[in-house]
Amino acid sequence: MIPDSKDSSVKLDSTGRVPKGVYSTLYLRFVALTLLCSIVPLILVGWGIYRYYSRFGYSRMVEDFQTQVESHRKIVELFLKERVSTLRILSQSHSVEHLSRKENLDAIFEISQREGSYFTDLGVLNDRGRHLSYVGPYDLMGNDYSGTFWFKEVMEKGVYISDMFLGFRKVPHFIIVVARTEGDRKWLLRATIYNEFLSALFGNVRIGQTGEVFLLNREGIYQTTPRLGGLLMGQASLPMDLFREESGVQVLGGSALGEEDASPRLVVAYSWMKEPPWMLVVRQDYAEAFRDVNHANLASLLFLFLSALAILVVSLITTGHMIKVIRKRDLEADQLNKQLYQACKLASVGELASGVAHEINNPLAIILTEAQVVRDLEEDTPNLDPEFKSQLDESLDQVETQVQRCNLITQNLLRFSRRTKSLIEMVDLNKFLQEVVDLMHKKAQTSGIRFSRNFEEGLPPLQSDPSQLQQVFLNLINNAIDAHDGKPYGTVRISTRTDEKGKGVEIRVADTGSGIARENLDKIFDPFFTTKPVGKGTGLGLSISYGIIQRLGGHISVESELGKGTEFILFLPFRLPESVREGLKGAGTGGGANE
Amino acid sequence: MSKAKILLVDDEVTFANNMSRLLAKRGYEVSVVHGGEDALRKVENEEYDVVILDLKMPGMDGLDTLKVLKKRKPFIEVIILTGHGSVDSAVDGMHLGAFDYVTKPVYVEDLNEKIRQAHQRKMMQESKGADGTDVRSHTRFVDR
Numbered sequence: 001m002i003p004d005s006k007d008s009s010v011k012l013d014s015t016g017r018v019p020k021g022v023y024s025t026l027y028l029r030f031v032a033l034t035l036l037c038s039i040v041p042l043i044l045v046g047w048g049i050y051r052y053y054s055r056f057g058y059s060r061m062v063e064d065f066q067t068q069v070e071s072h073r074k075i076v077e078l079f080l081k082e083r084v085s086t087l088r089i090l091s092q093s094h095s096v097e098h099l100s101r102k103e104n105l106d107a108i109f110e111i112s113q114r115e116g117s118y119f120t121d122l123g124v125l126n127d128r129g130r131h132l133s134y135v136g137p138y139d140l141m142g143n144d145y146s147g148t149f150w151f152k153e154v155m156e157k158g159v160y161i162s163d164m165f166l167g168f169r170k171v172p173h174f175i176i177v178v179a180r181t182e183g184d185r186k187w188l189l190r191a192t193i194y195n196e197f198l199s200a201l202f203g204n205v206r207i208g209q210t211g212e213v214f215l216l217n218r219e220g221i222y223q224t225t226p227r228l229g230g231l232l233m234g235q236a237s238l239p240m241d242l243f244r245e246e247s248g249v250q251v252l253g254g255s256a257l258g259e260e261d262a263s264p265r266l267v268v269a270y271s272w273m274k275e276p277p278w279m280l281v282v283r284q285d286y287a288e289a290f291r292d293v294n295h296a297n298l299a300s301l302l303f304l305f306l307s308a309l310a311i312l313v314v315s316l317i318t319t320g321h322m323i324k325v326i327r328k329r330d331l332e333a334d335q336l337n338k339q340l341y342q343a344c345k346l347a348s349v350g351e352l353a354s355g356v357a358h359e360i361n362n363p364l365a366i367i368l369t370e371a372q373v374v375r376d377l378e379e380d381t382p383n384l385d386p387e388f389k390s391q392l393d394e395s396l397d398q399v400e401t402q403v404q405r406c407n408l409i410t411q412n413l414l415r416f417s418r419r420t421k422s423l424i425e426m427v428d429l430n431k432f433l434q435e436v437v438d439l440m441h442k443k444a445q446t447s448g449i450r451f452s453r454n455f456e457e458g459l460p461p462l463q464s465d466p467s468q469l470q471q472v473f474l475n476l477i478n479n480a481i482d483a484h485d486g487k488p489y490g491t492v493r494i495s496t497r498t499d500e501k502g503k504g505v506e507i508r509v510a511d512t513g514s515g516i517a518r519e520n521l522d523k524i525f526d527p528f529f530t531t532k533p534v535g536k537g538t539g540l541g542l543s544i545s546y547g548i549i550q551r552l553g554g555h556i557s558v559e560s561e562l563g564k565g566t567e568f569i570l571f572l573p574f575r576l577p578e579s580v581r582e583g584l585k586g587a588g589t590g591g592g593a594n595e
Numbered sequence: 596m597s598k599a600k601i602l603l604v605d606d607e608v609t610f611a612n613n614m615s616r617l618l619a620k621r622g623y624e625v626s627v628v629h630g631g632e633d634a635l636r637k638v639e640n641e642e643y644d645v646v647i648l649d650l651k652m653p654g655m656d657g658l659d660t661l662k663v664l665k666k667r668k669p670f671i672e673v674i675i676l677t678g679h680g681s682v683d684s685a686v687d688g689m690h691l692g693a694f695d696y697v698t699k700p701v702y703v704e705d706l707n708e709k710i711r712q713a714h715q716r717k718m719m720q721e722s723k724g725a726d727g728t729d730v731r732s733h734t735r736f737v738d739r
Binding site for chain 2: 366
């Protein structure tokens with residue numbers, strides 16, 4: 001069955017080869033497809049994850065800042081609350097007369113110092129803003145505070161906490177004042193607290209390398225000493241109008257800080273206190289704060305990229321390999337196709353040959369009888385013109401000769417196409433070949449050929465059909481002798497030996513004849529191929545021999561060099577393969593009988 | 596020995612006519628039919644010594660004709676005509692009791708010789724058959 005050309009995935013060009021570009025196109029297509037199917041999903045998934053975790057990381061950081069700023073605010077509030085509370089207790093638990101006496105105030109002050117009140121001084125003021133008593137490092141007894149903002153505030157609200165200020169001694173501090181209404185009088189208890197105590201609350205808080213905590217007032221003045229850059233009581237370079245909410249986290253770009261570069265520079269978490277209206281700030285460089293998150297993001301992007309790269313490389317390699325496999329398969333299929341085609345060709349030629357031979361026999365027979373009829377007539381006719389008679393005889397001879405020739409051709413044709421039933425015997429090859437050589441002895445002698453034999457001693461017998469084998473070797477030796485046409489002498493060497501694998505016999509028939517041209521070498525076993533002059537050969541001998549050897553489980557090949565000679569190399573197995581034995585059953589000597 | 600009376604059975608008209616002419620020239624009395632059934636009818640009506648039978652004929656096949664012929668007229672010797680492709684069937688024919696076979700194209704001298712031999716055997720068989728011995732010997736392969 002000839003395979004359908006639709007089945008092959010690769011179209012062959014006019015020389016029966018695969019056009020060059022086909023495989024590279026296939027390769028590119030496959031690679032593109034693989035990449036599309038793998039990289040696109042990778043990118044989608046990767047991008048999704050990147051975005052999600054990016055946002056996740058970011059919001060976690062923000063939450064973290066939020067928490068920090070809240071907790072620090074609470075610390076400050078607690079601190080202040082305790083101070084106020086202390087003052088309140090003091091003012092509520094002592095009368096103004098008691099505290100107006102300096103020695104009492106001193107005593108109270110000393111106790112409070114001991115108990116860690118953080119007060120630098122204490123002062124009792126009347127409702128006109130003048131000290132009634134004072135204990136502390138300053139000389140405030142003579143001051144009149146009635147006009148100050150804080151006096152008015154505390155008289156109104158009952159408590160006041162000030163911003164930091166430098167005061168007369170240029171030492172940063174703040175005051176807490178509480179008011180008490182005793183009977184019909186209002187009096188104030190005032191204390192000073194050095195800034196250090198407040199700054200110490202978070203002065204040492206380190207957040208990474210660039211993170212710090214500090215307090216700002218409404219105008220953005222540092223109320224605590226900032227750990228990095230900036231001065232206590234100095235102006236913070238933060239745009240206060242950004243911090244309107246009660247609390248929050250802001251990322252400030254360079255533009256917010258008055259720089260040209262708009263990329264994010266600072267993370268500022270803030271939280272406003274009520275009393276006093278201070279803003280607690282946790283500040284860190286954006287780059288540092290989000291360094292880990294950014295690293296993670298970068299890593300995932302890198303991973304994404306590397307994955308894509310790996311996919312690319314792998315798909316290039318595997319596709320390349322696959323194309324190689326496909327190519328090899330195509331080649332093998334091609335080979336098989338060729339063999340199949342050859343076999344089909346032979347089979348159909350065989351059928352054709354057989355048909356022709358049968359049909360031709362009858363006309364040939366008639367031609368022969370016509371010739372014979374004329375011969376009879378010739379015999380019966382006396383007084384024929386001698387020239388006429390001789391021409392007649394010649395022509396009749398020719399007719400008979402040519403009929404005979406046609407006969408030979410049809411014989412060969414039928415032998416070629418016949419599925420012969422072979423007779424299997426054990427054949428002693430050396431003896432057998434000797435007999436064949438003897439058969440050809442006469443012809444060889446006439447042509448000046450001598451035989452040279454190189455038979456392996458003790459060659460075991462092999463399973464084969466002697467009559468078919470005889471046909472083959474007669475054919476080969478005949479050809480060998482004929483190859484010396486024009487040469488006065490030559491040698492035909494026949495050798496036998498066990499083949500390398502020990503499975504059968506290798507037989508070589510070599511001659512010193514004219515050799516076969518390279519371009520004819522692979523046609524030599526084709527039916528009807530002959531290099532002999534017209535009329536000398538049918539071109540069927542070798543193809544019949546090829547068929548016989550194949551059917552007997554062996555193979556035959558040829559090597560030749562123009563001008564030097566030719567060698568046929570045959571292999572025949574000791575034991576016929578099962579398939580061959582099955583196919584060759586039954587008696588009957590097959591077609592070789594009529595030579 | 597008188598010359599044999601021959602029945603030539605072949606569907607190729609030209610060939611049969613020519614062959615009949617050639618055989619007549621060599622002294623045989625030749626009748627020609629072109630099919631198996633005609634042949635069987637002919638041998639019923641007339642005495643023949645040798646039948647020359649072509650195997651490949653339309654209608655009744657050569658071998659079938661041979662079988663029936665051998666049954667009805669066991670003493671008639673048959674020479675089979677065959678083309679090269681049918682050597683196997685020629686051998687079958689031999690098994691069925693044919694005397695010999697010739698392949699086409701036929702050489703008259705070959706055929707002549709075979710006819711002579713066939714006729715000779717027929718006469719020997721007939722004489723043997725008369726005293727009852729050996730009739731079976733040459734019909735050994737005939738299907739009964």
